[in-house]
Amino acid sequence: MRSHPGGKEHTLRMLELAELPEGASVLDMGAGAGEALKLLRSMGFEAEGIDLKPRSTLVRRGDFLHTGFPDESFNAVLSQCAFFVSGDQSGAVREAYRLLRKGGKLLLSDVFFTDPQDMLRNAGFTVIYSEDMTGLWREYYLETLWRDDALCCGIPKGKSSYHFLIGRKD
Numbered sequence: 602m603r604s605h606p607g608g609k610e611h612t613l614r615m616l617e618l619a620e621l622p623e624g625a626s627v628l629d630m631g632a633g634a635g636e637a638l639k640l641l642r643s644m645g646f647e648a649e650g651i652d653l654k655p656r657s658t659l660v661r662r663g664d665f666l667h668t669g670f671p672d673e674s675f676n677a678v679l680s681q682c683a684f685f686v687s688g689d690q691s692g693a694v695r696e697a698y699r700l701l702r703k704g705g706k707l708l709l710s711d712v713f714f715t716d717p718q719d720m721l722r723n724a725g726f727t728v729i730y731s732e733d734m735t736g737l738w739r740e741y742y743l744e745t746l747w748r749d750d751a752l753c754c755g756i757p758k759g760k761s762s763y764h765f766l767i768g769r770k771d
């Protein structure tokens with residue numbers, strides 16, 4: 602899993618800290634090659650993934666800014682390194698909020714150019730966990746540029762941070 606800082610270990614850490622109920626329904630927004638989706642399913646979650654350009658047949662093609670799923674469809678939404686590159690990070694957070702049931706959780710790791718906690722709170726979430734991963738993000742960004750595999754495309758120059766947050770819909 603090279604498409605976000607921290608790889609599979611980070612995905613597992615997000616899930617561990619979120620303490621999702623057994624068999625919870627989870628949507629991966631920006632699921633890419635479906636790696637997190639496979640991991641979620643192997644752990645017994647009822648998982649779906651959506652991406653504009655799916656790189657696996659397991660992932661549905663679609664825009665996570667307008668998913669088309671009814672309100673309150675999921676117990677959790679997971680997204681790694683995808684909301685910012687959509688060009689409407691706060692719109693993606695709002696769509697995640699709409700899709701969650703009461704008590705549902707957003708597990709988000711992403712690049713931020715504004716205050717990440719404010720962004721979640723403005724959408725209605727209670728922030729229950731926040732971790733600054735900027736150091737790891739810098740290493741990942743440089744390595745990605747070095748490999749020239751363009752996974753960081755769409756990230757403008759400037760002082761960004763990388764955060765992992767868990768927001769709850771109360």
Ligand SMILES: C[S@@+](CC[C@H](N)C(=O)[O-])C[C@H]1O[C@@H](n2cnc3c(N)ncnc32)[C@H](O)[C@@H]1O
Pocket residue numbers: 602603604605630631632633634636651652653654655663664665666680681682683684686687688752
């Ligand atoms: C850096 S990749 C991360 C992929 C995956 N989350 C991972 O960590 O391996 C970002 C993904 O977000 C997707 N994406 C960007 N904007 C999107 C949108 N509006 N709707 C759906 N997917 C989008 C891209 O197609 C890409 O697959």
